[in-house]
Amino acid sequence: MHRMRVEQLESPLSVQGKEVRHLHVLRLKPGDTLAVFDGQGLEAEARIVELAEFSATLELGEAREVAREHPQAVTLAVALLKGDKLSDVVRQATELGAARIQLLQTRYADVPDIGDNKLSRLRRVAEEAAKQSRRAVVPEVLAPVPLARLPEVSCGFVAHPGSGERLLDHLDWSAEVWLASGPEGGFSEAEIELLRSRGYRAITLGPRILRAETAPVALLGAIAATGV
Amino acid sequence: MHRMRVEQLESPLSVQGKEVRHLHVLRLKPGDTLAVFDGQGLEAEARIVELAEFSATLELGEAREVAREHPQAVTLAVALLKGDKLSDVVRQATELGAARIQLLQTRYADVPDIGDNKLSRLRRVAEEAAKQSRRAVVPEVLAPVPLARLPEVSCGFVAHPGSGERLLDHLDWSAEVWLASGPEGGFSEAEIELLRSRGYRAITLGPRILRAETAPVALLGAIAATGV
Numbered sequence: 016m017h018r019m020r021v022e023q024l025e026s027p028l029s030v031q032g033k034e035v036r037h038l039h040v041l042r043l044k045p046g047d048t049l050a051v052f053d054g055q056g057l058e059a060e061a062r063i064v065e066l067a068e069f070s071a072t073l074e075l076g077e078a079r080e081v082a083r084e085h086p087q088a089v090t091l092a093v094a095l096l097k098g099d100k101l102s103d104v105v106r107q108a109t110e111l112g113a114a115r116i117q118l119l120q121t122r123y124a125d126v127p128d129i130g131d132n133k134l135s136r137l138r139r140v141a142e143e144a145a146k147q148s149r150r151a152v153v154p155e156v157l158a159p160v161p162l163a164r165l166p167e168v169s170c171g172f173v174a175h176p177g178s179g180e181r182l183l184d185h186l187d188w189s190a191e192v193w194l195a196s197g198p199e200g201g202f203s204e205a206e207i208e209l210l211r212s213r214g215y216r217a218i219t220l221g222p223r224i225l226r227a228e229t230a231p232v233a234l235l236g237a238i239a240a241t242g243v
Numbered sequence: 244m245h246r247m248r249v250e251q252l253e254s255p256l257s258v259q260g261k262e263v264r265h266l267h268v269l270r271l272k273p274g275d276t277l278a279v280f281d282g283q284g285l286e287a288e289a290r291i292v293e294l295a296e297f298s299a300t301l302e303l304g305e306a307r308e309v310a311r312e313h314p315q316a317v318t319l320a321v322a323l324l325k326g327d328k329l330s331d332v333v334r335q336a337t338e339l340g341a342a343r344i345q346l347l348q349t350r351y352a353d354v355p356d357i358g359d360n361k362l363s364r365l366r367r368v369a370e371e372a373a374k375q376s377r378r379a380v381v382p383e384v385l386a387p388v389p390l391a392r393l394p395e396v397s398c399g400f401v402a403h404p405g406s407g408e409r410l411l412d413h414l415d416w417s418a419e420v421w422l423a424s425g426p427e428g429g430f431s432e433a434e435i436e437l438l439r440s441r442g443y444r445a446i447t448l449g450p451r452i453l454r455a456e457t458a459p460v461a462l463l464g465a466i467a468a469t470g471v
Contacts, residue, residue, distance in 0.1 A: 018405035033432040052405065083450045107457050112449060148451040177246040177280065182468050183411070204261045221340060221467035222311045223376040229335050229460070236461025237468035239449035240410045 016060075017041050017049040024051065024059050026075035035071050038063065052081060083150045085243050086188040087170075088114035091231055094198035095159055097125040100228045101133075102140050104196075109144035109154050111235035112243075116141065118159040123200030125227075134158055162206055168193040171215035174230050175207060178217040182237050185216055192238075196231040244288075245269050245277040252279065252287050254303035263299050266291065280309060311378045313471050314416040315398075316342035319459055322426035323387055325353040328456045329361075330368050332424075337372035337382050339463035340471075344369065346387040351428030353455075362386055390434055396421045399443035402458050403435060406445040410465050413444055420466075424459040 019037055021030060028051070030038075043049065045063050051073065052058035060076040091113045093104055105116055116137075120127065137156045145153040171193035172182055186192065195202075195210055202210070207217065220233050247265055249258060256279070258266075271277065273291050279301065280286035288304040319341045321332055333344055344365075348355065365384045373381040399421035400410055414420065423430075423438055430438070435445065448461050 018407070020405055037432075081450055107460070110451060110453050110457050111461060112451055148453065150451060177248050179246060179470060181470055208261075219468070219470040220464070221469075221471055222309055223338060223340055223378060223467070225338050225376065225467075229338050229464075232335070232457070232460050233339060233464025233467050236448070236464030239451070239453075239461050240447070240465035241449075242407060242409050242447040243449055 017043070018058075019049055019051050021051045021053060024053050024057055024075055024078045026059075026073075027064065028061065028073045028075055030071050030073065031069060035066075035069055038066060038071055051075065057081065080151070083112070083148075084114065084152055085112050085192070085238070087191045089192045089194065089235070089238065090115040090117055091194050091196065091235065092117040092119050092165060093196045093231055094119045094121045094227065095124045095126045095129060096198060096227055101129075101137060104228050104231055105137050105140045105154075105156060106144045107232045108235055109141050109150070110148040111232065111239050112150070113154050113235060114152060115155045115157065117157045117165070119165075119195075120159050120161045121198055121206060122203045124198040128159055162202075163209060165193075165195070165210070165213055168214040171195065171210070171213065172218050172234065173197075173202070173207065173210050173215045174220045174225075174234060175202075175217035176224070178219050180216060180218045182218045182234065183241065185218070186238065186241075188243075194231065194234050196234065197227060199227045245271070246286075247277055247279050249279045249281060252281050252285055252303055252306045254287075254301075255292065256289065256301045256303055258299050258301065259297060263294075263297055266294060266299055279303065285309065308379065311340070311376075312342065312380055313340050313420070313466070315419045317420045317422065317463070317466065318343040318345055319422050319424065319463065320345040320347050320393060321424045321459055322347045322349045322455065323352045323354045323357060324426060324455055329357075329365060332456050332459055333365050333368045333382075333384060334372045335460045336463055337369050337378070338376040339460065339467050340378070341382050341463060342380060343383045343385065345385045345393070347393075347423075348387050348389045349426055349434060350431045352426040356387060390430075391437060393421075393423070393438070393441055396442040399423065399438070399441065400446050400462065401425075401430070401435065401438045401443045402448045402453075402462060403430075403445035404452070406447050408444060408446045410446045410462065411469065413446070414466065414469075416471075422459065422462050424462065425455060427455045
């Protein structure tokens with residue numbers, strides 16, 4: 016169904032200008048239906064009642080919350096990073112729909128642990144980013160655990176240089192999705208083996224070297240670009 | 244062909260430990276070939292000469308530069324953003340393989356123009372990021388032009404809330420790829436229409452609102468996750 020943004024959801028709804036042109040571009044006719052949304056989190060089904068060259072009238076169904084969450088929870092398990100990099104990752108991961116961010120202690124992690132203050136700050140970053148991206152769900156930010164404490168999963172991925180497997184060939188939303196992302200120095204080979212044994216599939220992010228704060232955004236971006 | 248990372252490219256190459264286990268996991272046999280790479284930008288074809296439980300010998304072909312560039316140049320046309328946001332976009336776009344970054348003046352852009360100093364700084368950011376990501380190509384960063392000056396393209400994309408079309412359904416590498424990304428306030432409807440008329444297809448990045456510096460990274464991440 017076509018979707019069109021409108022100023023507000025009221026019924027009947029009169030539209031003019033750009034929106035009417037948009038209806039003509041879509042070759043819609045009186046009686047056709049489309050989805051309208053207000054960009055504030057609400058949408059409704061709309062039926063075209065009248066359609067003239069420069070104006071139209073739509074009859075709207077009940078307004079409902081737009082679904083902004085993935086079909087299954089996506090958890091980003093990310094190694095501890097230096098400075099503000101973790102804030103950047105938490106902010107962008109929240110925008111891109113992560114349901115949970117599990118901080119990880121790994122062999123080559125930039126820092127061994129983080130204090131309560133920093134953890135609280137990351138939680139505030141997630142809350143703020145959820146608001147900005149109009150999500151109703153604020154992702155949990157979970158205190159760091161050693162990599163070996165990650166549970167076994169049935170749909171997990173870890174970006175690994177040299178893998179030829181592709182994320183989207185294996186993403187079928189049959190289970191919760193887990194993404195593991197390493198520190199600047201990468202995961203060790205032993206850590207990759209551990210992740211594999213826990214159900215994480217090694218996948219490619221292309222033949223370039225990505226910084227630790229870019230890789231998780233690329234993974235979540237690839238998922239978002241499928242439209243979920 | 245399977246790919247394996249090794250310490251260095253010399254022939255004959257003796258490998259032990261993890262790498263031998265990896266060969267067994269891949270169920271390779273003497274006589275089979277695979278690609279080996281050193282993580283420093285070189286790779287070679289390798290034939291397994293001997294394969295025992297804990298050691299193996301490989302015969303390597305000529306070492307060659309790893310291809311780190313997309314099959315066609317990818318240009319990111321991005322609206323001017325405030326503060327350090329453009330640096331972040333240029334840095335991450337470079338890591339993710341953009342060949343060119345065209346700065347854009349748009350109706351709702353955060354700033355009307357940038358000075359020569361800032362442009363030079365963005366070019367240094369691209370150079371540094373190219374080095375870090377081991378690319379041989381440093382993306383051009385082109386001085387801002389009005390959106391209307393963008394050329395007509397045959398394979399262009401613009402993320403647009405409400406579109407149900409997906410980037411990867413239309414990315415066939417038959418031509419150079421252009422990605423247009425708006426300012427914090429988004430493109431105006433007229434700008435979207437202009438982009439459409441120039442060959443840009445409106446595509447989805449999911450039902451959440453992304454910040455202006457996150458959207459281009461998500462688009463380029465989606466491309467990188469296809470392995471190119």
